[in-house]
Amino acid sequence: MADLKLAEIFALIALNAQRSLELTLAKKAALRCMAAAVILELHLEGELQHPEAQCSLKQDRAGGPQEWIYRKAVIEPLVNGKRELNRELLWWLHQASRLSKRKLVRFERSIADSLKERELLEEIPHLLGCDLYFHSSGVSIKEYRSNLEEYARITEYLRADVLEDGRAAEQSVCLLWLLRESGCMHDLFSRNELEQVTGKMVNLMQSDPLAKVMYPIRIRRGLEAAAKQFLQFKKHTVATQTGSGVNFLFPILERSQAVFIDTEAMLSGPETRLKDVLARLESKGHRVQVLRTGQNPLLKIDNLVYEAIPHAIYGRVPIHGVRLLPKHPV
Structure with missing residues (x-):
């Protein structure tokens, strides 16, 4: 220690x-x-x-x-x-x-x-x-x-x-x-x-x-505080269908709040999806602990907890995968 x-x-x-x-x-x-x-x-x-x-x-x-x-x-x-x-x-x-x-x-x-x-x-x-x-x-x-x-x-x-x-x-x-x-x-x-x-x-x-x-002292700057609040808003809205594009509307701000990891197989099952996600994360040097399996696994990635939600990006060819959303204590 x-x-x-x-x-x-x-x-x-x-x-x-x-x-x-x-x-x-x-x-x-x-x-x-x-x-x-x-x-x-x-x-x-x-x-x-x-x-x-x-x-x-x-x-x-x-x-x-x-x-x-x-x-x-x-x-x-x-x-x-x-x-x-x-x-x-x-x-x-x-x-x-x-x-x-x-x-x-x-x-x-x-x-x-x-x-x-x-x-x-x-x-x-x-x-x-x-x-x-x-x-x-x-x-x-x-x-x-x-x-x-x-x-x-x-x-x-x-x-x-x-x-x-x-x-x-x-x-x-x-x-x-x-x-x-x-x-x-x-x-x-x-x-x-x-x-x-x-x-x-x-x-x-x-x-x-x-x-x-x-405690009465405030040192946060207005723009920094606003950016932080926007990121908090983005975490919640990106999980909904109407908010799925919010990440791409403001590229100047950090997009790490909702990382999309594509999986190998289209419409793959929960176990296969999780295997692909773990492989991608570990290949980048992240330490991952699976806290919960199932349809929406819960992963502790390094020091933070994320929920892995099945997601698809639709274009000429649909891309299926998982979106990692920060999971704060409830």
Whole structure:
């Protein structure tokens, strides 16, 4: 079990399944929150409140050698040229979340490289590469995959800490806010659980000093938030006949939300379809676990769960296969 800091924990959640070579809107929102996580990490360690500790920020001595690398990418642009540093957490969070695109990319590389060195993060062919059109065109797309065991440990602990009665740990208090601002909350909690999570956050705002300061803050940009909401809408509509073409109307946004995998035989049975899907996924380096068989199998692909729904694309020649739809907790 790895000994991880707050920013590293959140990075494993936020970067998982994100494109590694492109700065998509979804990843930009995640990176802004990851930069804010660095500030919260320093705040929890007392590096922002005291003048003596702030001196270490200016001299790039905040934390151990592993933390220096990614912390410097966030802190250096904020402290350069300043004789005195602001001690207000609100100021630090706003400044960190407004880093330029170039600085966000630099920060991404620094924390991703740090996690890769410890085999906690890797780059693999993107799930979208299994899609009929990308697979046949030979287009190469890469994505991040967090270490499966570490990802499961992090998410299971967070869910237990938040959903069970009792006082939540400080890291969990911070992670709830980061998940909300990055739009990743639905990846960990079901719709029913979100009501419980909301109640937990309301209680924390009333009783926890850090939550009182942090939870009212909004750092998501309008366009990034709108794109995230559209992708959520697309996940639901693509499963219906009227929504089957939504993926192709907005090619600028990620289409990985509904990957179509063609099967060898037309009108093949469930077992044959599943065999073809598993073969395609495994050939691209994905780790797949079959959670449910039958007409609509449930597959855990890397760290995320998908439902494999039989689907056909009609043109001159019908193409039969399976469409993978993200299956969030219910």
